[in-house]
Amino acid sequence: MITGERMAAVDENAAALGVPRKQLMESSGNAVARRIREIADPGDRIVVVAGRGNNGGDAFVAVRFLPEYDVTTLLLGRSAAIGTEIARENWDALQRAEYDTREVTDSSGVELPDCDVVVDAMLGTGITGELREPAATAARAINGSDATVLAVDVPSGFDADGGDRAANGVAADHVVTFHDEKPGLSDLDAEVTVADIGIPAAAERFVGPGDVRLARPADREGRPYVIGGGPYTGAPALAAQAALRAGAELSFVAAPESVAGEIQGYAEDLIVQSYENDVLTPDQVDDLVDTAERYDDVVVLGPGLGTADETLEAARTFLSTYTGPAVVDADALEIVPEIETDATLVCTPNRRELAGMGGPETDSLREAVDEIESFAADLGHVVLAKGAADVVTDGERTRISRSGTPGMKVGGTGDTLAGIVAALLEHADPLDAAAAAARVNGRAGERLAERDAHGFLASDLLAELPAVLWGETDE
Numbered sequence: 001m002i003t004g005e006r007m008a009a010v011d012e013n014a015a016a017l018g019v020p021r022k023q024l025m026e027s028s029g030n031a032v033a034r035r036i037r038e039i040a041d042p043g044d045r046i047v048v049v050a051g052r053g054n055n056g057g058d059a060f061v062a063v064r065f066l067p068e069y070d071v072t073t074l075l076l077g078r079s080a081a082i083g084t085e086i087a088r089e090n091w092d093a094l095q096r097a098e099y100d101t102r103e104v105t106d107s108s109g110v111e112l113p114d115c116d117v118v119v120d121a122m123l124g125t126g127i128t129g130e131l132r133e134p135a136a137t138a139a140r141a142i143n144g145s146d147a148t149v150l151a152v153d154v155p156s157g158f159d160a161d162g163g164d165r166a167a168n169g170v171a172a173d174h175v176v177t178f179h180d181e182k183p184g185l186s187d188l189d190a191e192v193t194v195a196d197i198g199i200p201a202a203a204e205r206f207v208g209p210g211d212v213r214l215a216r217p218a219d220r221e222g223r224p225y226v227i228g229g230g231p232y233t234g235a236p237a238l239a240a241q242a243a244l245r246a247g248a249e250l251s252f253v254a255a256p257e258s259v260a261g262e263i264q265g266y267a268e269d270l271i272v273q274s275y276e277n278d279v280l281t282p283d284q285v286d287d288l289v290d291t292a293e294r295y296d297d298v299v300v301l302g303p304g305l306g307t308a309d310e311t312l313e314a315a316r317t318f319l320s321t322y323t324g325p326a327v328v329d330a331d332a333l334e335i336v337p338e339i340e341t342d343a344t345l346v347c348t349p350n351r352r353e354l355a356g357m358g359g360p361e362t363d364s365l366r367e368a369v370d371e372i373e374s375f376a377a378d379l380g381h382v383v384l385a386k387g388a389a390d391v392v393t394d395g396e397r398t399r400i401s402r403s404g405t406p407g408m409k410v411g412g413t414g415d416t417l418a419g420i421v422a423a424l425l426e427h428a429d430p431l432d433a434a435a436a437a438a439r440v441n442g443r444a445g446e447r448l449a450e451r452d453a454h455g456f457l458a459s460d461l462l463a464e465l466p467a468v469l470w471g472e473t474d475e
Contacts, residue, residue: 001182002179002180004125004159004182005214007179008126008213009211009213010204011199012208012213013202013209013211014203017206017208019198019203021054021086022086022089024178024198025058025061027198028058028152028153029059029060029063029065030061030065031176031178031193031197032059032150032195033062033063034065034195035150035174035176035193039117040069040116040117040148041116042069043070044069045069045070045072045117046070046071046118047071047074047113047115047118048060048062048073048119049119049122049138049142050074050076050122051075051121052077052081052083053127055121055123055124056075056082056091056121056122057090058153059073060090061090062152064099072102072113074104074112075101076110077104077105079095079103104138107134110134110137110141112138117150118147118149119151120142120150120155120170121151122156122170123135123156123157124152124153127156130166131156135156139156139157139168143171149174150175151170153176153177153182154177154182155169155170155172156170158182158184160184162183165184172190175190175193176193177194178195179194179195204399205399207390207401207402207435207438209472211439212472214436215424215427215436216436216469216470217246217247217423219247220249221247221426222248222426224248224252224297224298224419224422224423225292225295225297225298225300226240226252226419227255227280227302227318228255228304228305229253229260229305230256230278230308231304231305232303234266234415235304236253236255236300236415238412238415238459239303241416242416242418242465243420245419246420246423246440246466246469247423247427250271251269251270251271252271252272254273256275256276256277256279257275259278260274273291279306280310281310282310282313286321288318289321292324293322293323293324296324298422299324299326299422300329300418300419300422301326301328301332302315302328302333304331307334312332312334312335315335316335319332319345320341322341322342325425326346327345327422327425328346329347329414329415330418333349333357334353334356336381346381346384346425346430347379347383348418348434349383351363351365351385351386354383358375359375364387364388365387365390366388366400368391369393369398372391373395376394376395379395382394384417384438389402390438392434394430394431399431403438403445403446404442404446407449407452407453407456408441408442408445412459413461416461417437417438417441420437421437439468440465444461444464444465444468445464447467
């Protein structure tokens with residue numbers, strides 16, 4: 001089962017792996033044509049009602065594989081407004097080969113010819129809600145016809161993320177959906193065929209640019225709350241700055257007054273809130289929880305905290321009380337397995353910290369994927385295990401991020417990762433946020449390595465993060 005939103009990410013990942021969307025469209029159209037040949041007799045009249053997106057493009061391809069049928073293609077809108085290059089190329093191919101194609105420029109021009117099969121290729125997985133004109137009129141004509149209705153990927157008006165159906169959507173008899181079934185399709189009164197269109201399993205398993213697009217913020221918002229510092233000061237500053245670079249509106253650091261000024265000195269962009277004492281103790285927990293809950297912050301707990309007994313007890317109390325989302329890193333990780341919490345946690349251990357939490361001891365996270373997945377299932381939280389390849393899992397779904405470089409062994413890169421996760425948690429589900437953050441952090445390191453080999457610092461990553469988050473996925 002895969003949502004439409006996730007499917008778009010997988011398509012993009014496949015393209016990054018070398019399987020372009022044009023190739024996938026060719027496979028999709030071929031699959032639609034195969035299904036038509038199963039439900040129609042040679043010589044039957046087929047009418048394709050297509051939109052201007054890639055859903056329509058799939059149908060344009062299908063037409064070329066149906067020489068034994070009488071096929072008419074109705075394009076809803078002007079061909080000049082076809083939205084993607086690959087859909088336009090396949091429309092142009094029909095024009096040059098003199099297939100029967102017609103443009104329907106307004107709802108008054110929607111006239112569905114008598115036919116045996118009508119192909120609904122108006123709207124795909126990215127469009128939800130009630131149908132607008134001319135699709136609404138076309139849907140009424142399709143639903144009112146005596147023809148067998150075949151929908152491409154999903155019926156127009158169907159929400160491929162939640163399974164909802166528009167009241168004026170298309171009622172299909174058959175659906176050819178691609179790669180995997182979409183949520184809610186099995187509830188339709190239609191025969192659903194899942195077509196393998198050649199997307200490699202790696203497009204789902206390995207974190208790619210589609211995962212970044214899925215998780216990145218559309219606007220600057222959110223105010224991560226970093227609880228860290230004491231023995232160390234650079235770690236909380238790096239995490240808080242990384243959150244800002246990854247789209248947070250504000251970034252707060254709660255730290256002991258003995259080091260608050262030093263943390264503030266790293267960057268004027270940070271808002272540092274001090275509390276009495278040299279390290280975090282249970283005395284500060286109530287105020288910290290109150291602040292985090294009141295402002296609906298995403299918390300980052302752990303960078304630079306240290307491992308004093310009273311600090312670990314404070315971390316236990318905080319996580320046992322707090323109910324929001326939190327990234328748990330560094331010194332706070334070891335107490336996670338022993339607590340019960342209503343908080344939503346993303347834990348970001350390195351190999352040593354993973355073993356200290358009770359996870360597998362391994363030199364290669366890639367070889368211990370199944371063990372890490374089982375550990376996350378028992379833990380009940382998302383685990384982002386950091387290594388040469390990062391393993392990201394919630395105990396059921398697992399992804400591997402292969403981005404990064406040996407130069408990222410330098411101290412502090414885990415702190416920048418924690419901050420990126422926190423920023424993305426404002427917008428994305430925990431697994432998606434963690435997976436995307438792992439790729440973004442690693443790609444930032446790769447960009448630096450092209451220039452500085454192994455000589456860059458964790459602080460150098462900060463300037464690269466916006467280019468990876470927004471620039472690379474828009475290329």
